[in-house]
Amino acid sequence: MPTNVQRREQAKRKLERQLVRRQERAKRRRIGAVVTTVVAVVAATGVVYFLATHDFGSSTDTAASSTAAKPITIPTEVKALPKRPTPLADPVTCEYRTSKEPSAKEGTKAPEATGISSTGTLTATIKANIGDLKLTLDKSLAPCTVNSFVNLINQKYYDGSTCHRIGTEGLQMLQCGDPTGTGQGGPGYAFDNETWPELTYGRGYLAMANAGLDQETQKGTNGSQFFIVYGDAQLSPDYTVFGSLDEAGLKLIDDVARAGHDGSFDPSPGGGKPNKEVKFESVTVG
Template sequence: MASSRDRQRKLARAKLDRQLARRAAAAKRRRQIQAGVGTAIVLALIVVGSAWALGAFDSKPEPKAAEDVCAWTPQDAGANTNLKDVGTPATTGLPTAGTRSMTVTTNQGAPITAELDLTAAPCAAASISFLAGKAFYDNTKCHEITAEGALRCGDPSGTGIGGPAYSFYDENVPAAPEPSPSASPAPSEPPAYPKGTVAMIASPPGANGSQFLIFFKDFNPDKPAYPVIGKVTGGLDVVEKIGALETVDNGSGAKVKPKTDVVIQSLTVGEPNAAPVASPSAG
């Protein structure tokens, strides 16, 4: 018969074996958990890395501000009482290609139509369109028939120094003709301002506002100064008829004022279109 001491040793051994078994099982569970966590971390890193590579964490770029197409310089309507403040056109989002039709209805016959060149003179076209929308030109007089052969319009005051309470820079001024060698005759070149040309005129030069010229004859100066903004497409015969009117002193000693009032009853500008600028028309 086993002694009491032997039984105690067996019980102690069995207890130790059970403890070792529990510890081994616990260690196995820890290893499994750690392995699972490690796999999850690796997968998460792969997902995050892929998202980063695809730009998911890139900061969204700020929307780019629209760039100004035109700049309008304020003019002091208090200092020059001939100016008429009707606000200013937009500076951004303006059309810069194609044309806009302009229709000038006067008391001298059929309407005069023209195409404004949005590519070469977007700011002039924007200004005239804006002012037309404000009825700025309606019931105003074309106050001058110039010595260069053009009808001058667009000044509600009729003084030559009137306009809106803003100005803008020159666009599309023709280049001066190249001097030809003295040994050979000058080649035949088209004039800087062929009949039917529509151009801006400013006082002082370069501070354009609302005044414009419609040429009823060719004009080819040595130093062109008027920005070309478009071409007449219809009613040029009416412009020629006005150009033939008798002129009288305008109060400054210059005999340039039409003796018969030439009144713009309305001036309208159509929507932009993609058509090229038309050639001057005699119709």
């Protein structure tokens, strides 16, 4: 049976062991706290690095960068204007029909329709933000179209309008003539195509845009919108050619084409709004 001294010694040793265990546990806790702190710091550093280096641009920005202007090939040879297989009578009578949609500019009137000359040429100048575009209008190709175009110029219909569409692949053209800038606007009247089966297209041509034949009347849907062919244009002969753009003007259009477009008209009819804006400040004849 242990004596009091022995019991005191045993109690002392037990207390010493407990103190040692407590110190070891406290040490482990301190080590754990340090490790936790280090992990937290590393994690925080990683987050800061991620925030500092990661690009949080919107999906639209990403899409825009992925559809940046691609290098395009533009023919340099200007194609001579075509000639009609059979000359038209002189003068001619045109038909300008009221269209279903009102004019994009209130008060626009249709031109005179009788006694329209089908010989000779006129010149017109588009003063645009990109420079002057000098046009030659050929009445022997499309007298009713030239008559309408001059009529709209004289009413300042095109002044202040922008070209709403450019194509850079397949069909290389710049489309203009809608004051609304949407591709939906017209002058409030329509007239027929002035084409022939052998008609082809090439660099430098001015041609009328249209929406095909009217389903009810089976007549033409030409209005105010036109396009400038600056390169390839493998089109069926359904678009009235009425003049040409000079070489200096074509080079200005080339620069617009190389800047690309926003793809807003893809996949059909193709192309999009030019990335480099083309705005008509004024258009004059003579």
